[in-house]
Every structure is written in structure tokens, then in C-alpha cells.
Amino acid sequence: MIKVPIIKLRQNMIKKLTTFALILLVVSVTALPALGEDDENNFIALDHGYTVDYYKSYGAPAIQASITGDPEFERGETADLKIKIANVGVISGFKRLNANQKRINDSIEETIALKEMGEEEEATTAKDIEATLQSETKYIEVESTGNFQNVEELETGHTAPLSYTIKVDGNIPAGNYELLLPVTYQYQANVRTVTADAINLGITDVDYSREYKTKTEVLKIPLSIKSEPKFEVTNVSGSLIQGESKVVNITYKNTRETMAKDAFARIIVMSPLSTEKSTVRLGDIGPGEEKTASFEIKAAQDATVKKYGINSEIKYLDDDKNTKFSESMKVNLPLEATEEKFSVTGIAILLIIVIALYQIVNVHRKRNHNNENVSGDENEY
Template identity: 40%
Template sequence: MKKIAHLNGAFVFIALALASIGAAWASENYIPSVSLDNYWTTSGSPQLDASLAGTNEFGRGETVTLFVDITNRGRIMGFKADKKAETKMERALADRELDYERERTTALGITGTLRSETNQVEVKSGDQVVEALRSGEKSREPLRFTIKISNRAPAGEYPLRLELVYDYQFNAEVDATDLDPDVGLRGFQTSYWYQRANETVTIPVIVKEEAYFQITEAEADLRAGEKGGLIEVTYRNTGEKVAEDAIARLSVFKPFSSTDDQAYIGTLGPGEERAVRFKIDVDSDATPKPYSINSEIKYTDHRGGTVISESMKIPVEVRPARRSYTLPAVAVLILLAGGGATLYRRRKGG
């Protein structure tokens, strides 16, 4: 790793090149190629914590963004003299190194990765980065992670793992060519050792208990051009809470229309199901094929609030129009009448 020079104690963010780390990578230490004087050995390191900004309770089937604040609670635990400073220049160097050693608790290049250990919660976003956090600081902007909760996720708590990887200054060394009483240290330079660290923080996500609906059965008798075709649908409450005053509603589109697109379900407890009927008109030019009609349930939840469920698709099939026998029957009657008239004239003429 290249030696980095610093003047007047300026804090410099170190860009590390993997190609120059060499064998030091195995020990997770980034060691400079040139060693200078080391007056202090410092104990302490960054300590990162994470917390959600906002609620962590969501409904099944939701895709939401988590806002995660990162805080550095690292502390310097102590300093130990590594080399005795005897001359004025050595004492000046020791004081300067002590200033740099205090940066040991700064976390650099923080990368956050959110992971789920269950297929009920899927993490949709990639890594998030914070450039640096000194001790006592909180990230200016929260990390943003998008998650999708399965439609079938049981209510309960789902712990997500936030893996935080970062670098921090493991050691600082200093040197100078001489000490000028008026200017101070001349030819001052520093070199740093950096170490890779990682921490894991648990982020709990809660899937709320609520009523939830699924279509368990659907039957339809629909033909092109017919009015009042019947659709019978069975809804089941697969959630954990009771749904009261539930009403099933259809969202119809061409080639369908209806004046009977709502059906009263009533109270539906967890695990209960109920069948309802709708009447549907089908346009005469409807193409015979399978269709899907959207439906939803409006109900009162256990808190007394009005809730509309997510949309559920009802599979239906439109069959061809019934064959009409009116025209063939009329044609037969005309033929019979014509034949009868001919026979009558023949007999009369004979």
C-alpha cells in the first residue's frame, strides 16, 4: 500500500487499491510499505449501530422501502506509549501522532448489505454506501432498502440481517526532518495502517395480523350476447383477524357489464369462507375465450376502520352464443306452406 503524506494534521480519506494490498489482505490489515516512528498504541474502534426510521409493521403483499439510520458509537479506550519521546522534536511528533490516533474510531467506506433468511420477505435492492462516520455521528441520509413481503407470509416478526463492512485506521506513524521553533515540524509525514472490520445488526420487520382473502373456487356460465349470466365465487379469509360487513365487488370491463356487481358477504372470521353470486351481461361481439375479472372486498377491520383488500382475479370463460333455431324453423314452415299450396292447386285443377 502506498505511503500517504499529510500536512498540518489534515484528515485524508484513503482510497485502497486491492492490487497493492498483497499478502496483507489475508490478515485484513492494510500495511504501508514504509514504517515511520510509532509513539502510541491506541485501543478502541468504531462501533456501528442501525435503527429504522419509521414503522417496521407492514401488510402481506406490500413492497416497501426501509429507511435505516447508521450511528457510530465507537470510543477510544486508551493510549499506551510505544516509544519514549526524549527530544523536543520527538515530543512534537508524539503530540502530532496522538491527534491522528484519535481518528481510530472513524469508520471509512461503510457498505451495508441487507439479507433475508426467509422467502417470505425478499430484499429487492443492492448494497448501500456511507463514505465515513466519525464517532458520535449519524449518517446524513438513511440507507434505503426495498423489500417485498409475500402475499402468503404468516403474521409475525421476520428478522433481517444488515451486514456492515468498513475500514478504520488501525495505527498511525509519524516522522519529520527537523523542528523549527517558529514554523514547527519540517518535512512532516505520516503513514497509516488500515484494518477491515464487519458488524451485523438485526432489523426486525413485522407482518401485521389482519384479514386476508383468497378465491378458493369460481364457476361461471357466460355466453356471448347473453344477459344475466351467473358467476359464483367462493372467498376465504386466510388472515388472522375477523372481517365484518364484508362486501365483494367486481371491476368489469368490455365485453362485460353488470348492474349486479356487488354481493354481501357479512362477517367472515379467520379460516371461514363464503360463496356469493354476481350477474353479468356479455356483449354480442365478445370473443369466446378465457377472461379474468377483477374483484375486491370492502370490509371493516378489528380497529373499526374501512379497508379494501387487494385485487383478486376471477377466472371466467365466455362460450360461443347459443345456436338459434328460429330462422331454420321459419324456413321449414315457408317450405311446407309453399308445398301445401302447390298440392292444393294441383288437386283443384284436376
């Protein structure tokens, strides 16, 4: 029999222990990359050899969304859109699985199983919610700044506010529209009880291994655009003259689908133009209907000959009898030069010139006549 020195045996044992410790360290680092201050929340799902599953729950988060406040908007409006998301998820039931730990008596194990069932109730909690509002119509723009919204956690039965900014085009047709709100979140898909065997991996003070899944839902946000009149200038007749008052006729058309009740047309003129009456009553203007307003406008004598642009608007009552104003409309009016007329001074000068010419002609005639008489007397001799 070969005898091995005691010192050599000790060295071999130390090498084996060191190797085993290194292997255990590698396994620990690989299995526990996410452990932090809260082991239960950050723990990555362990292999089933170190856990047991007592219960399966049936339930998950269910996210709903709605606009907070009035969902009706006006053309040309820039609005802060407040959205409320609600978690209405429920647990519909539990199923007891055929799982057990041989080293634990039945009464203790059942207590452990019931605790796991209580942890399964968190299946309806949505975590790390990300929501981005989207518009599928060119008439409604969602501002990119602040479009991404995040909610850390939303338990069932609770709500959370989201806020976005939208711009409504001034030419958007009235009616109902939908914005899209894709919502991505994580939820607890399963809970497993960690067994005592996990201590072999260096894991202590961890009771459960949790499995999370990611889900995306696309929620629809309904809103409407208020029906209201819209006006445009379809015809302008008449022109202005320096130093005179002239009547200008402006025709307005309601191009939208709603009647404008008790409408008034108004013009805004500035120097060198003026008017004594800037408002004319048009009455009710139905969809597609035209009405003409006549305004008397005076131009100053020294007004520059050019085309002048004046602003005009329509004041009316909506269906709720609220006073509304249309968008400002531009009306172009040409101004012509005054006709040339003789003044008193001009007439006097002209008379002087005529008299002078008459005197010159008269003197010339008399001189010719005298010359003829002298020639006749000489011939008699």
C-alpha cells in the same frame, strides 16, 4: 609513503557522495510511497526506530443500524428502505507507556506525550465505510442497483443515512424478518510520535505515524410484514346464455391469518355482458372461511359463444378500520348458445307447407277416385 594526487582524491569523494545520495533516495521512495498533500493522513507507519509511543488508547468505533420510519411493510410492496447507521464508539481509557526520548527534557517531552494522547482520541472514528444490504429469505429481494453504499467518515456520536430498494413477495407469510448489513471500515489502531531521527530519511513536517486496521461487522436490520387477509376464488357455478339473464354463484376464501371485516364482493363486467348489481355484501370473513356471492349477469343476444373472464375483488376493513382492497381475481364464465325456438314467421311458413302438402294429397286422391269410376262404367257395357 605513497602519495595520491589531489584530483584523484576528489573524484573518489564525489563517487562516495553520489552513492550515498542514491541510497538515501531509494530509502526515501520506499519509506514514503503514500505521502501527498496531507502527510499525516497518508503517512505509512514508520519503523519503530524513528517513532516513539507514549500512550495506548482503549476504544474503537461501534456501528449500529436501524430503519428510519415504519419498519412494517406490506405484501407485494416495492419500498425504499432508509437505514441510519450511528457510530457510538467510546474511548474507555488511556495507558501511559514507558517511552521517552533521551535528547528532550522531561517537561517538553510530557507536552509532546499529551499531544499524542489527544491524537489517540480519533481511534473511535470509522473511515471508508462500505455497506451492502443482504436478504436471506426468498420472499424479500434487495435490488442490486445501488446496493453498495459508501460513507467517507463517521465520527463517534454522528449518524449517516443509507438507502436501498427492496421488493416484498406477494405470498410472503406475515411475521418478523431480518436483513443483514455487513459493514466494513477502517479505524486508527495506534498513533506514534515521529522523532527527530526521521529527518535522516528526508521526512519533515510529519508529527505522527498512524496505524490503521480494517474491521467488518454484520448488522441485523429487523422488519416485519403486516398480517392481512388474502382471497382466492374457490368455486364458480352457473353459466351464461345468449340473450338471457342468469345467476352466477362465486365462492371466495380468505387464505390468510387475519379476519376481513364487513367485506363486499365486486365484479367488473364489460360488453357483451352486463349486470344491474355488481356488488354483494359478504360480511366478516375469518381466516380459512369461505363466503358465496350471487350475481345476476345478462349476456347480449349476439354475444359470441365462448368462455368469458371477468375481474372480481373484495373490499374490506382491516384491524385499524382502514378500507382495503384485495388483489384482482379472475373468474371464468362459459357462455352457451340460446335454444332454437320457432318464430311467428317460421310457424306461418310451416303452415303454408302443410296446407300445400294437404292440397297436393287431396287432389291426388280425387284423381284416383275419378279414374276408378270411369273403369267401372266401362265394365257395365
